[in-house]
Amino acid sequence: MTSSTALLTDRYELTMLAASLRDGTASRPSVFELFSRRLSGGRRFGVVAGTGRLLSLVRDFRFGDDELRFLRDNDVVDAASLRYLEDYRFTGSIRGYREGELYFPGSPILTVEGSFADAVVLETLALSVLNHDSAVATAASRMSIAAGERPLAEMGSRRAAERSAVAAARAAYIAGFRSTSNLEAGRTWGIPTMGTAAHSWTLLHDSEEEAFRSQIESLGTDTTLLVDTYDISTGVETAIRVAGTGLGGVRIDSGDLPTVAAAVREQLDALGATETRITVTSDLDEYAIAALAASPVDAYGVGTSVVTGSGYPTASMVYKLVARQDATGSWIGVAKASADKASHGGRKAAFRRLEDGVATAEEVLVADGFEKLDGPASSVGGRPLQVTFIDNGEIDSVHEGAAGTASAREHHLRVREELPVRALALSKSDPAIPTVYIDVE
Amino acid sequence: MTSSTALLTDRYELTMLAASLRDGTASRPSVFELFSRRLSGGRRFGVVAGTGRLLSLVRDFRFGDDELRFLRDNDVVDAASLRYLEDYRFTGSIRGYREGELYFPGSPILTVEGSFADAVVLETLALSVLNHDSAVATAASRMSIAAGERPLAEMGSRRAAERSAVAAARAAYIAGFRSTSNLEAGRTWGIPTMGTAAHSWTLLHDSEEEAFRSQIESLGTDTTLLVDTYDISTGVETAIRVAGTGLGGVRIDSGDLPTVAAAVREQLDALGATETRITVTSDLDEYAIAALAASPVDAYGVGTSVVTGSGYPTASMVYKLVARQDATGSWIGVAKASADKASHGGRKAAFRRLEDGVATAEEVLVADGFEKLDGPASSVGGRPLQVTFIDNGEIDSVHEGAAGTASAREHHLRVREELPVRALALSKSDPAIPTVYIDVE
Numbered sequence: 001m002t003s004s005t006a007l008l009t010d011r012y013e014l015t016m017l018a019a020s021l022r023d024g025t026a027s028r029p030s031v032f033e034l035f036s037r038r039l040s041g042g043r044r045f046g047v048v049a050g051t052g053r054l055l056s057l058v059r060d061f062r063f064g065d066d067e068l069r070f071l072r073d074n075d076v077v078d079a080a081s082l083r084y085l086e087d088y089r090f091t092g093s094i095r096g097y098r099e100g101e102l103y104f105p106g107s108p109i110l111t112v113e114g115s116f117a118d119a120v121v122l123e124t125l126a127l128s129v130l131n132h133d134s135a136v137a138t139a140a141s142r143m144s145i146a147a148g149e150r151p152l153a154e155m156g157s158r159r160a161a162e163r164s165a166v167a168a169a170r171a172a173y174i175a176g177f178r179s180t181s182n183l184e185a186g187r188t189w190g191i192p193t194m195g196t197a198a199h200s201w202t203l204l205h206d207s208e209e210e211a212f213r214s215q216i217e218s219l220g221t222d223t224t225l226l227v228d229t230y231d232i233s234t235g236v237e238t239a240i241r242v243a244g245t246g247l248g249g250v251r252i253d254s255g256d257l258p259t260v261a262a263a264v265r266e267q268l269d270a271l272g273a274t275e276t277r278i279t280v281t282s283d284l285d286e287y288a289i290a291a292l293a294a295s296p297v298d299a300y301g302v303g304t305s306v307v308t309g310s311g312y313p314t315a316s317m318v319y320k321l322v323a324r325q326d327a328t329g330s331w332i333g334v335a336k337a338s339a340d341k342a343s344h345g346g347r348k349a350a351f352r353r354l355e356d357g358v359a360t361a362e363e364v365l366v367a368d369g370f371e372k373l374d375g376p377a378s379s380v381g382g383r384p385l386q387v388t389f390i391d392n393g394e395i396d397s398v399h400e401g402a403a404g405t406a407s408a409r410e411h412h413l414r415v416r417e418e419l420p421v422r423a424l425a426l427s428k429s430d431p432a433i434p435t436v437y438i439d440v441e
Numbered sequence: 442m443t444s445s446t447a448l449l450t451d452r453y454e455l456t457m458l459a460a461s462l463r464d465g466t467a468s469r470p471s472v473f474e475l476f477s478r479r480l481s482g483g484r485r486f487g488v489v490a491g492t493g494r495l496l497s498l499v500r501d502f503r504f505g506d507d508e509l510r511f512l513r514d515n516d517v518v519d520a521a522s523l524r525y526l527e528d529y530r531f532t533g534s535i536r537g538y539r540e541g542e543l544y545f546p547g548s549p550i551l552t553v554e555g556s557f558a559d560a561v562v563l564e565t566l567a568l569s570v571l572n573h574d575s576a577v578a579t580a581a582s583r584m585s586i587a588a589g590e591r592p593l594a595e596m597g598s599r600r601a602a603e604r605s606a607v608a609a610a611r612a613a614y615i616a617g618f619r620s621t622s623n624l625e626a627g628r629t630w631g632i633p634t635m636g637t638a639a640h641s642w643t644l645l646h647d648s649e650e651e652a653f654r655s656q657i658e659s660l661g662t663d664t665t666l667l668v669d670t671y672d673i674s675t676g677v678e679t680a681i682r683v684a685g686t687g688l689g690g691v692r693i694d695s696g697d698l699p700t701v702a703a704a705v706r707e708q709l710d711a712l713g714a715t716e717t718r719i720t721v722t723s724d725l726d727e728y729a730i731a732a733l734a735a736s737p738v739d740a741y742g743v744g745t746s747v748v749t750g751s752g753y754p755t756a757s758m759v760y761k762l763v764a765r766q767d768a769t770g771s772w773i774g775v776a777k778a779s780a781d782k783a784s785h786g787g788r789k790a791a792f793r794r795l796e797d798g799v800a801t802a803e804e805v806l807v808a809d810g811f812e813k814l815d816g817p818a819s820s821v822g823g824r825p826l827q828v829t830f831i832d833n834g835e836i837d838s839v840h841e842g843a844a845g846t847a848s849a850r851e852h853h854l855r856v857r858e859e860l861p862v863r864a865l866a867l868s869k870s871d872p873a874i875p876t877v878y879i880d881v882e
Contacts, residue, residue, distance in 0.1 A: 007625040008603045010596065012636030014624070019638070019659035025645050032641070057603065070628040078659075116645055123639075124623075127599035128606055155451065158568035159755040162449045162498065163604035165569055182565075183455070184448040187511040195453030197460070198564075200473070200762035203775040204466050204557055218460035218519075229777050304755060313754040314600040314745060321641035334644040336670050 005057045006067050006085075010124045011076060017117050018081040026084075026117035029331075031323040031347050034096070034110035034126055036103065040135070040312040042428025045419060047141045047412060048109055049171040050133030051099040052404040055395050057125055058090055084117065091393035092118045095386045097350070099399065100174050100412030102419070103134075104362040106435040108348035108386070109317065116324065123319040131317050132164060135309035136171035139286070141416065142310070143302060144176025145424050146290040151299045153194050155181040155281065156307030168307040174408045176416075177306075190402030199253075202229040212242045222248035224279055227264075228255065236264055240271045249277035249298070257282060258295045265296035285310050286426055323347050333367075344437065351382030352418065353436075359418045362435040446498045447508050447526075451565045452517060458558050459522040467525075467558035470772075472764040472788050475537070475551035475567055477544065481576070481753040483869025486860060488582045488853060489550055490612040491574030492540040493845040496836050498566055499531055525558065532834035533559045536827045538791070540840065541615050541853030543860070544575075545803040547876040549789035549827070550758065557765065564760040572758050573605060576750035577612035580727070582857065583751070584743060585617025586865050587731040592740045594635050596622040596722065597748030609748040615849045617857075618747070631843030640694075643670040653683045663689035665720055668705075669696065677705055681712045690718035690739070698723060699736045706737035726751050727867055764788050774808075785878065792823030793859065794877075800859045803876040 020026035039046050063071075063085040071077055071085070092114020103109055110126060112119045144152060154172040157165035157180075169185035179192040186193040197215055205211035212225050221243050227235030227250045239250055250268070252260055257280050268276050280292065281301035289300055305311075322345050323333050333345030346366045353361040363382050389396055398404060423432030461467035480487050504512075504526040512518055512526070533555020544550055551567060553560045585593060595613040598606035598621075610626035620633040627634035638656055646652035653666050662684050668676030668691045680691055691709070693701055698721050709717050721733065722742035730741055746752075763786050764774050774786030787807045794802040804823050830837055839845060864873030 005603065007623075007628055008598070008606065009624050010598055010622040010636055011624055011627075011634045012622065012638055015636060015660060016638050016642045019642070019655050020645065022659050023651075023655040025655070028645060030645070067628075070624070074627065074634065076624070076634070116641075120639075120641060123641075124598050125603055128601060128603040131600055132602035132605070157449070157451055157565050158760075159572055160569060161573035161602070161605040161608050162446065162566060162569040164573070164602040165449065167602050181451040181453065182448075183450050183452055183511070183517070186452075186515065187448055187508075193452045193515065193517070195451055195456060197453055197457050198561075199777045200557075200561060200564075201457045201460070203762045203777065204461065204469060204471065204765055206767060210464075214460050214464040214466070218463050219456060308754045313749045319599075321644045324645055326647060336640045336644065 003060050004062055004064055004067055005060045005125060006063045007070065008125050008128065009121060013121045013123055014071065014077050014081065016120055017084070018077040020116055021080050021084060026115060028116045029325045030114065030116040030119050030321060032112040032119050032123070032319055033108050033322045033348065034112070034130060034317055034319045035106055035108055036315055036317045038105050038316055039431055040316055043138055043142070043312075044423045044425065044429055044432040045138075046103040046134060046315065047137035047175050048097045048101045048103050048130070048134055049099055049137035049174050049408070050129040050167070051096065051110070051389065052399045052401070052408060053133065053167060053170070054126060054129045055389055056400050057129065058122065058390070059395060061090060061122065061125065063088055088121070089393065090114065090118055090122060090390065092390070093388065093392055094390040095388050097385050098387055098411050099404070099408035100410075100415070101385060102415055104431045104433060104435050106344065106364060106437070107362055108350050108364065111347065111386070127317060127319050131315045133167055133171040134315040134317065135313055136168045136307060137175040138315070139310035139312070140172040140175035140177055140306050141412070142286040142426060143289055143306060146286045146293075146426065147300055148293070150297065151178040153177065153179045153181065153299065153301045154306055155195070155301045156303035156305075157182045159304040160307040165307065170405055172306050174405060174412055176409070176413060189405045191405070196224050197226055199226065199229045202226065208235060209238050209242060212239055216243050221246050224249035224251050224277070226251045226253065228252050232260060232264065233267060236267050237271070240268070240273050240276070245271065245273040245276070247273055247276045249279055251279045251281060251301070253281045255282070257288070257292060257297075261292070261295045261297050290426060350385040352385055353382040354418060357418060358420050359433050361433050363438060364435060365438050365440045367440055444501050445503055445505055445508055446501045446566060447504045448511065449566050449569065450562060454562045454564055455512065455518050455522065457561055458525070459518040461557055462521050462525060467556060469557045470766045471555065471557040471560050471762060473553040473560050473564070473760055474549050474763045474789065475553070475571060475758055475760045476547055476549055477756055477758045479546050479757060480872055481757055484579055484583070484753075485864045485866070485870055485873040486579075487544040487575060487756065488578035488616050489538045489540055489542045489544050489571070489575055490578035490615050490849070491570040491608070492537065492551070492830065493840045493842070493849060494574065494608060494611070495567060495570045496830055497841050498570065499563065499831070500836060502531060502563065502566065504529055529562070530834065531555065531559055531563060531831065533831070534829065534833055535831040536829050538826050539828055539852050540845070540849035541851075541856070542826060543856055545872045545874060545876050547785065547805055547878070548803055549791050549805065552788065552827070568758060568760050572756045574608055574612040575756040575758065576754055577609045577748060578616040579756070580751035580753070581613040581616035581618055581747050582853065583727040583867060584730055584747060587727045587734075587867065588741055589734070591738065592619040594618065594620045594622065594740065594742045595747055596636070596742045597744035598623045600745040601748040606748065611846055613747050615846060615853055617850070617854060630846045632846070637665050638667055640667065640670045643667065649676060650679050650683055653680055657684050662687050665690035665692050665718070667692045667694065669693050673701060673705065674708060677708050678712070681709070681714050681717070686712065686714040686717070688714055688717045690720055692720045692722060692742070694722045696723070698729070698733060698738075702733070702736045702738050731867060791826040793826055794823040795859060798859060799861050800874050802874050804879060805876060806879050806881045808881050
């Protein structure tokens with residue numbers, strides 16, 4: 001697989017580039033904004049994720065010989081465009097919400113500034129990353145809230161395409177999960193990995209007892225034994241007989257979990273294994289996790305639902321031109337007028353208004369047609385939400401890699417504390433706080 | 442990004458490998474089966490996709506220095522396992538359904554044979570690829586049926602993670618889509634690419650007319666103009682005034698499409714642009730496409746719904762040990778017993794039973810405890826569904842690359858003709874044909 005990310009792009013970005021080079025508009029200074037008009041699924045807040053990944057992918061957004069040859073051989077763009085792309089690297093600036101930050105309808109999650117040509121070509125890549133990762137993070141945060149202090153492990157790799165699985169593990173971690181089953185996510189992003197054995201392990205052996213004995217010899221008594229390959233009650237009895245009462249944990253992957261968890265806890269306690277933990281992993285989502293709050297469960301493993309955004313596998317973020325210069329160098333705020341897809345033109349500055357530490361509004365200052373694009377900097381006192389990720393082509397690497405991922409997780413857990421209590425309910429509703437636009441001109 | 446796919450793997454595959462090397466079961470000849478217990482979402486058939494991608498990924502499933510270092514530094518496995526993985530390459534065999542083939546509950550989509558150690562480590566990767574790609578292909582095939590002869594373009598890259606987007610474009614193409622917006626899918630898999638301009642193109646210019654004029658100068662009169670940035674009726678009038686009645690097409694991305702399409706067709710005809718095509722692209726899924734059957738629409742562009750499997754972003758395929766040798770070399774069919782997740786042990790051979798060319802049943806011959814694993818070869822006359830993808834480690838490259846992708850598309854369109862008429866309805870129902878298990882011992 002090539003490391004260039006340049007062709008992870010819709011063809012029309014490059015046909016627009018070509019036409020703009022031809023008519024001279026390619027060099028018009030432009031401002032694109034990445035935002036969402038709504039929160040999918042009646043969610044009460046969204047969680048921004050993917051920004052750290054995006055920065056690294058923008059670094060690799062270069063057109064090498066292979067990419068240029070494909071574009072030439074398929075007549076995607078003309079010769080002048082090929083020459084432009086040969087030297088392309090993003091030299092504009094990107095500001096936006098920190099990874100892990102909450103967002104609401106209209107939040108200016110990313111603001112991309114540069115020439116039209118420089119900025120338009122990043123549309124597809126930016127949306128791919130942010131829409132996917134934020135959808136997973138938003139679902140994961142709800143699960144993390146529902147789980148309370150109990151640890152959550154992400155184990156949905158098999159229900160996501162192989163590279164998305166790594167991104168999903170990372171997004172879930174940022175939103176409060178404790179670990180992942182995915183080894184590549186461990187290597188690339190420094191996320192703790194977990195996992196012991198599947199049902200095939202038990203089936204490989206001539207008896208459940210032999211399988212348990214072998215696993216303990218290999219992984220130690222503190223391991224977690226999967227006890228539901230055959231009969232759960234027999235499985236638990238065998239597990240404690242083989243491992244002793246010091247067994248680390250048992251995992252249950254089937255059945256009606258509240259019923260089964262209660263029975264297993266009772267059985268473990270009766271056998272003297274009072275410290276043996278119970279992990280449940282069968283088709284959990286935020287609702288099932290919440291329903292297990294009163295059950296004697298020690299840890300959750302979540303698969304399908306977290307990597308697929310629990311019913312909403314993509315966020316509805318869009319990437320729109322909101323301001324540009326005209327031929328005379330004057331700034332103009334622009335917006336699509338179609339009734340069902342209207343957007344707010346102009347450059348934005350965003351603040352979270354707080355009262356006694358509790359969020360009360362998303363405050364978006366709009367500079368429509370702002371003459372100097374230094375941006376509206378002052379607020380009525382909210383917490384500023386935007387930071388600079390790329391300054392005139394220079395990527396701030398603090399947001400990248402394992403360190404950036406850990407920092408995004410800390411940020412998320414911190415700002416989530418600002419949410420009003422009503423934001424924590426799982427039922428469908430309106431956004432927890434309103435978005436307030438303030439014209440600063 | 443590394444080209445090794447070895448860490449796209451759940452940790453427990455490797456902890457099982459380590460424990461099996463320790464207790465000697467690693468070398469037990471084993472048969473794993475990849476199948477689905479049900480069709481997601483009340484679909485009447487499923488479409489297998491991903492196999493061609495998987496074969497290439499299995500080729501790259503090798504543990505290099507970086508992968509081994511990560512496993513060692515994080516104590517994932519012991520030293521003996523690291524030595525085993527250092528030389529690992531899959532030397533077993535994989536048979537299964539051709540890519541593009543239909544599947545039903547219990548269809549043995551892939552059968553992976555090898556030592557336990559060789560075969561278990563492919564579980565996560567195989568499921569990641571097949572579950573994602575098949576979910577997209579299944580949704581895409583329904584859209585393709587709903588669209589009839591009208592062409593479908595996939596343009597959902599921005600609503601899927603950046604690498605999944607490429608896989609999704611490929612799966613949609615296999616299932617009947619005509620083209621994609623994704624350039625990497627064009628390069629990697631030879632899929633025709635399409636795209637002209639976004640709303641930002643119009644907003645970049647001082648007037649819609651200037652934007653249209655420039656686009657036509659760059660892309661020719663046969664291009665498609667996006668006419669809904671401001672007022673659609675004005676947009677259409679401007680488009681024909683600028684391009685003439687020979688304009689290739691107009692695209693509508695908002696509004697109530699049946700109403701708008703009818704009005705635009707009437708306007709185009711009145712202006713004399715009777716050959717100008719209408720493409721619609723706003724939030725389409727299979728139901729919206731079907732609802733437009735009587736509208737004067739010439740082509741569809743589908744985004745979010747196809748790349749996210751139209752409500753079912755992952756198939757429910759699992760990878761289970763179904764047979765293995767015991768210590769004496771005898772074959773034993775095995776299956777998990779838990780009531781809600783039971784599976785059929787034994788090696789399978791699958792045939793589609795046909796009457797007058799119409800599918801009537803999925804016939805699965807089961808050799809439970811088969812002594813020689815040559816497999817049950819004879820049927821009552823159905824069409825054999827399995828082919829050999831990897832024979833003792835040798836990958837049949839005919840299934841890979843652009844050629845394999847084109848061939849999978851042809852296969853899909855051919856076998857889809859075998860479906861009974863009731864399979865073509867979009868409403869939720871049971872599988873179109875029953876799965877019949879026949880014990881051949």
